[in-house]
Amino acid sequence: xDEKDDDGLSLGLSLRLGCGENENNRHPFNMHxxxxxxxxxxxxxxxxxxxxxxSSEMQSLLQGIDMNMEPVCNEENGVSSPNSTISSIxxxxxxxxxxxxxxxxxxCSRGGSDDEGGGDGDGDNSRKKLRxxxxxxxxxxETFKEHNTLNPKQKQALAKQLNLRPRQVEVWFQNRRARxxxxxxxxxxxxxxxxxxxxxxxxxxxxxxVQELRALKLSPQVYMNMNPPTTLTMCPSCERVTVSSTSSxxxxxxSSSSPMANRNLFGPPIHRPMPVNPWAAMSIQRHALP
DNA sequence: TGGCTCGGAAGGCTTACGTCA
DNA sequence: AGTGACGTAAGCCTTCCGAGC
Numbered sequence: 001x002d003e004k005d006d007d008g009l010s011l012g013l014s015l016r017l018g019c020g021e022n023e024n025n026r027h028p029f030n031m032h033x034x035x036x037x038x039x040x041x042x043x044x045x046x047x048x049x050x051x052x053x054x055s056s057e058m059q060s061l062l063q064g065i066d067m068n069m070e071p072v073c074n075e076e077n078g079v080s081s082p083n084s085t086i087s088s089i090x091x092x093x094x095x096x097x098x099x100x101x102x103x104x105x106x107x108c109s110r111g112g113s114d115d116e117g118g119g120d121g122d123g124d125n126s127r128k129k130l131r132x133x134x135x136x137x138x139x140x141x142e143t144f145k146e147h148n149t150l151n152p153k154q155k156q157a158l159a160k161q162l163n164l165r166p167r168q169v170e171v172w173f174q175n176r177r178a179r180x181x182x183x184x185x186x187x188x189x190x191x192x193x194x195x196x197x198x199x200x201x202x203x204x205x206x207x208x209x210v211q212e213l214r215a216l217k218l219s220p221q222v223y224m225n226m227n228p229p230t231t232l233t234m235c236p237s238c239e240r241v242t243v244s245s246t247s248s249x250x251x252x253x254x255s256s257s258s259p260m261a262n263r264n265l266f267g268p269p270i271h272r273p274m275p276v277n278p279w280a281a282m283s284i285q286r287h288a289l290p
Numbered sequence: 291t292g293g294c295t296c297g298g299a300a301g302g303c304t305t306a307c308g309t310c311a
Numbered sequence: 312a313g314t315g316a317c318g319t320a321a322g323c324c325t326t327c328c329g330a331g332c
Contacts, residue, residue: 131331170322174322177323
C-alpha cells in the first residue's frame with residue numbers, strides 16, 4: 001500500500017499541491033510562483049477529512065441516501081442507481097486492486113457472474129455504461145470540492161455511502177481531476193493569449209512614446225526646461241519605485257506619487273488578476289485582464 | 291437517424307516508496 | 312550504512328464507447 005502515513009485510525013487524505021484543481025485562488029501565472037510540474041506535486045496531508053464531520057448542507061445532500069446501507073453489489077442488483085447499469089470488472093486495474101477492495105469485488109463478482117450469465121450475453125468484453133444518479137454526483141462533487149483525492153479508507157467509505165464500488169469512486173475522481181485540469185488548461189491558454197495581446201499593445205504604446213521622447217530630445221530648447229537626470233530604482237522586495245535626482249537634494253518619492261506608479265518596470269504586473277478555478281470560471285466571468 | 295457531447299471505464303505509463311540482497 | 316534491483320500501489324494520460332440530446 002502507498003498509505004504509509006495512514007495510521008489506520010484517522011481518515012487521511014492525499015492531496016495534490018500546486019496544480020490547483022482544488023485551489024480556488026490558484027494563480028498559475030504568477031511569475032514569482034510559477035506553476036509546478038504536475039508529476040511531482042503529490043503530497044499527503046493527514047487528518048484533513050472526516051466524512052462524519054461534514055457540514056449540515058452536505059448532510060442534507062446525503063439525506064436521499066441511506067448512509068447505513070451496506071454496499072450492494074451492483075451486479076446483483078443490476079443497477080448501481082435508479083438510472084444506471086454497471087460495467088464489467090476486468091483488466092489490470094481489477095487485478096491490482098488492493099485488499100481493501102478485494103472482498104467487495106469478490107462478492108460482487110459472484111453476483112456479476114450471475115448477471116453476466118443472464119444479462120446481455122456479451123460477457124466481460126462489454127463496457128456496460130452507468131450513469132450516476134444526481135444524488136451520487138452531488139455527493140461526489142461536494143467531496144471533490146473539499147479534496148480531489150481520496151485514500152483507500154475514504155474511498156471505501158464514500159463508496160459505501162453512495163452504494164457504489166470503490167473502483168467507481170476512484171474512476172470518478174480520476175476523471176474529475178483530468179477534466180478539471182483540462183478546463184484549467186483552456187482557461188490558462190485563453191489568459192495567456194490575451195496577456196500576449198496586451199503586451200503587444202503595451203509594446204506599441206511604449207515605442208510610440210520613445211519616438212516622441214526622441215523628437216523632444218532633438219529640439220534644443222527642451223533641454224533648457226528639463227529637470228536634471230533622474231534614476232528610477234525599484235525595491236525588489238516591496239516593489240516600490242523610487243525616483244531619485246542626481247543633483248537635487250534627496251528628492252526621492254515613492255511610486256505612489258510617481259508618474260511611474262502604475263508601471264511595473266521589471267516584468268509583468270505582480271498583482272495581475274489571474275485565472276480562477278475553472279469550474280468557478282464557468283459561472284463567474286473572468287477578472288478583467290490587464 | 292446521424293452527429294455531437296458528456297462522462298464512465300480501461301489500459302499503459304510514470305512515480306514514489308518499501309523490501310531485500 | 313549505502314545502494315541498486317525489484318515489486319507494489321497510486322495517479323495521470325489517452326482512448327474507447329455507451330448514453331443522452
